[in-house]
Each structure stands twice: as C-alpha cells, then as structure tokens.
Amino acid sequence: KLPKFFKRYQIQPVWRAERPARGRFREFYQCDIDAIGSTAPVVEADLLAAISDVLIALGFDDFSLRLNHRIVLSSLLNAAGVIAVQHGDALVAIDKLDKIGVEGVAKEFAARGIDPAAAEKCLAQFNVPAGEQPLETLSRLEAVIGADDLGLSNLRSIVTLTVSTSAGRRLRIDPSLARGLSYYTGAIMEIGVPDLAGSMGGGGRYDNLVGMFS
DSSP: OOOSSEEEEEEEEEEOSSOOOTTOOSEEEEEEEEEESOOOTHHHHHHHHHHHHHHHHTTOOSOEEEEEEHHHHHHHHHHHTOOGGGHHHHHHHHTTHHHHHHHHHHHHHHHTTOOHHHHHHHHHTTOOOTTOOHHHHHHHHHHHHOTTOHHHHHHHHHHHHHTTSTTGGGEEEOTTOOOSOTTOOSEEEEEEOTTOSSOSEEEEOOTTTGGGGO
8 A cells, every 4th residue: 555656765784585695794784765656767866866965975975876777788688699598697697797807707608608709799898988978888889789779768868867966977887787686677776986895785676576575
C-alpha cells in the first residue's frame, strides 16, 4: 500500500549474503537512497544530485560519478561480435577491469571462450579520453551502436537533467562500468574517489526486483 511514487533513505548496518571479497566486510554501515514507482530518467538525476550534495556536505570535492547503462553494454557486446549467450560471462570479466586491466580482461575473455577479435573490438570502446564530456562520449558510442539505442537515449536524458545540479560537472560516462549484480536492468552508477581502492558507493535501476515480493 505504498504511494504510487515512493522515495526513502536510511542508514543502517547491513550484512553480505555471499562470501566477502578481499578488502570487504561481512557487516558494515550503508546509506541507501531508493525510489520506487517511476521509469522517468529524472529519478536517476535526482539520485545523482543527492549523492553529490551529500559528499560535498561531508567535505569531498574531488570525486566522480561514473554512469553507464546495461542496454548500452549489451549493444557494445553485440556490435563487437560477442554472442548473446556469452554476455553474462563477458560482463563478469568486464566488471574486473579496474582490478586486472585490459590485458587481464582479455585473458578472462579467452578463458571463457569469447572470440579474441570480438574481445579486442569490445575493449577498444572502453577507453574514454581524459577530459571528454558526457555528451561527447555518448556521441562517440552512438557512432558504434546507433542513434536509436534505448540505453544511449536514456543516458542522454539523465545527463541533460543533471547539468543544472551539483552532480553535473562530476558526471562521467564510463562504457566499461558493469556492476556485477545481474538484476540491473537500466542505468548503473558508481562513485569514484582518488586513492580509494574500489568505489565509495554504487547502484542502479532494477525494474523487476520489487515485483518478486508482491
């Protein structure tokens, strides 16, 4: 009996269900910001602005908000020649790019039976030139996967809505951002802070998850 559009936040201890990876804890405190009941890109823009406002209030200035979309990732894999049944394996490997680098991901692709030529084409799209602005990155990706890609259209809307907020100048489109969890269906994001191993936070849209409990 929640209202049609519902927003909430909370700060509380949480526990990982899976075995914690190196450098992670079984129990930790987390701030969650959630919105339920809208497919509009203004939701992502609102969340990005909230993240930015909170970090600025806490004294952070040098941080980036990395943004990508699951549909864009799938489109890039298709354009590179990675067959659909291998997308899951490819995403698992791509999610490790920050930790093992391009060569490491290429080796993982090979170990998972992904065609080396397809892997090379895919990894070539992940190199974003320093200083490239989000709309420039989207235009470059458009040339690869087409202007009618729904993920690119959604990202363009989010970027446009975010320009007037504190998140605008910190936003970066990162085509390699995968977020390992398989339930994401749309835009995904992570907070990057210099000298911090891994991300400070992250999340994304998962339109089908809440329905599992209804």
